[in-house]
Amino acid sequence: MLQLQAIRENKEDILRALKKRNLDASPLLNSVVELDEKRRGIQTKLDNTLAESNKLSKEIGMLFKSGKAQEANALKEQTAALKDLSKELGEALNSTANELQTVLYQIPNVPHDSVPAGDSEEDNEEIFREGDIPQLDSKALPHWELAKKYDIIDFELGVKITGAGFPVYKGKGARLQRALISYFLDKNTEAGYQEIQVPHLVNEASGYGTGQLPDKEGQMYHVQADDLYLIPTAEVPVTNLFRDNILQESEFPICYTAYTPCFRREAGSYGAHVRGLNRLHQFDKVELVRVEHPDHSYAALDGMVAHVKTLLRELKLPYRILRLCGGDLGFTAALTYDFEVFSTAQDRWLEISSVSNFEAYQTNRLKLRFKDGNGKSQLAHTLNGSSLALPRVLAGILENYQTEAGIQIPEVLVPYTGFDILN
Known part of the structure; x- marks a missing residue:
């Protein structure tokens, strides 16, 4: 399986090399790049959501200790919404990662420079x-x-x-x-x-x-x-x-x-x-x-x-x-x-x-x-x-x-x- 970093950094070189296999891999490589960007975007949102949820949980704990139960309960409603969002983002992340893996499995290895071009x-x-x-x-x-x-x-x-x-x-x-x-x-x-x-x-x-x-x-x-x-x-x-x-x-x-x-x-x-x-x-x-x-x-x-x-x-x-x-x-x-x-x-x-x-x-x-x-x-x-x-x-x-x-x-x-x- 080709490495994601190599595809991102050397996409055109890989495309040229795969032509030795009589393969136009541009749709596959474009799909890999798009899915990887989507996956990264979802991961960033998930990380930010989890960080915000953790931050609010600490604040809730401090508020309860200070006897501010009403304010703490208000924040708990926000953390519940964040947990629901985290679950949705986690499912979307897994789905996108699986889709990305499926596309990567369809891309053959890059031929060595010494491999001659040919059909059969x-x-x-x-x-x-x-x-x-x-x-x-x-x-x-x-x-x-x-x-x-x-x-x-x-x-x-x-x-x-x-x-x-x-x-x-x-x-x-x-x-x-x-x-x-x-x-x-x-x-x-x-x-x-x-x-x-x-x-x-x-x-x-x-x-x-x-x-x-x-x-x-x-x-x-x-x-x-x-x-x-x-x-x-x-x-x-x-x-x-x-x-x-x-x-x-x-x-x-x-x-x-x-x-x-x-x-x-x-x-x-x-x-x-x-x-x-x-x-x-x-x-x-x-x-x-x-x-x-x-x-x-x-x-x-x-x-x-x-x-x-x-x-x-x-x-x-x-x-x-x-x-x-x-x-x-x-x-x-x-x-x-x-x-x-x-x-x-x-x-x-x-x-x-x-x-x-x-x-x-x-x-x-x-x-x-x-x-x-x-x-x-x-x-x-x-x-x-x-x-x-x-x-x-x-x-x-x-x-x-x-x-x-x-x-x-x-x-x-x-x-x-x-x-x-x-x-």
């Missing part, structure tokens, strides 16, 4: 590419056919149990999933991230804190009976560990990694491009979350990008990195780098990780602050990244490592799987 994913900027794309023979299969051939993932059984987008991993397929999770967690902890286990459901406040609510795209699964939400990523519960906290500057950096299943409705996702593991409603992911000093958050972002590179190099998967354009940038992010692995059998790139800096957008919602060296309270910065999302990594391994004898297992995973070929 077609305008994303490729900044890095690494790895050789293997040459497969004409008999090479896409991962969903390989999964059936080797009986490691059963998509139809998942449909029977739940519905489309909920696969069942079997035998060596399940072991390979577990191997990837353990490998990612081990690499993350070696890099200085503390492993943590968190709930897979969150309350409404947590959803608002990290920006998943209001649910603009209909992605959240909602358990109405308990008013809880299934998490779309571990980012939500991990980042909310620090909601309403005041940290000390010496605590930075705060680095966590967590494995969780993730749940996304992905409304409107149909067609061949979402076949197999390409897009699921439930999938496994290992996440990185950082809470940083504002001066160091972009260096931390570069470090996270370098770390994900290491994982893909060790897995020996061909990949590229994209800097997302304004039109493809997530609502809460200031800058995002997408990692994509090349699916040889499908002849297309598949997103496997997003690494983002949210700057103070989430922390303003979370009320997550820190005390600097001068004792002044400031908003921290938050970052997160997939390290990694399993379905498309698994798809890339199955397709790129397929041979006539079976599917070779990446060398770094063999100690975790206990086998070096899947056949």
Whole structure:
């Protein structure tokens, strides 16, 4: 959520920056300024009314002590009227504050200066590419056919149990999933991230804190009976560990990694491009979350990008990195780098990780602050990244490592799987 002071002081700069998202935010920002002025005006009236009421109450007390009951009772009538006015002003203040908050929730984060302008994913900027794309023979299969051939993932059984987008991993397929999770967690902890286990459901406040609510795209699964939400990523519960906290500057950096299943409705996702593991409603992911000093958050972002590179190099998967354009940038992010692995059998790139800096957008919602060296309270910065999302990594391994004898297992995973070929 953007800060009110920033909107008041830098309105035109924010408007120009948000145009990178193809958004004319002038109606929203004008509404914010108007509602903030209205709120301030009501607050001033309320403060003055309360001050006058307190003053009269003291006078009434003095009059009663002096035996001037008639004059005191006359003033009591005035204080009663002031109390009624205070109640009306308090209700108006709450109503205006809620209206202001609702508008603020509709404004996305301001893109970083390096974010290119653009309308869609077609305008994303490729900044890095690494790895050789293997040459497969004409008999090479896409991962969903390989999964059936080797009986490691059963998509139809998942449909029977739940519905489309909920696969069942079997035998060596399940072991390979577990191997990837353990490998990612081990690499993350070696890099200085503390492993943590968190709930897979969150309350409404947590959803608002990290920006998943209001649910603009209909992605959240909602358990109405308990008013809880299934998490779309571990980012939500991990980042909310620090909601309403005041940290000390010496605590930075705060680095966590967590494995969780993730749940996304992905409304409107149909067609061949979402076949197999390409897009699921439930999938496994290992996440990185950082809470940083504002001066160091972009260096931390570069470090996270370098770390994900290491994982893909060790897995020996061909990949590229994209800097997302304004039109493809997530609502809460200031800058995002997408990692994509090349699916040889499908002849297309598949997103496997997003690494983002949210700057103070989430922390303003979370009320997550820190005390600097001068004792002044400031908003921290938050970052997160997939390290990694399993379905498309698994798809890339199955397709790129397929041979006539079976599917070779990446060398770094063999100690975790206990086998070096899947056949």
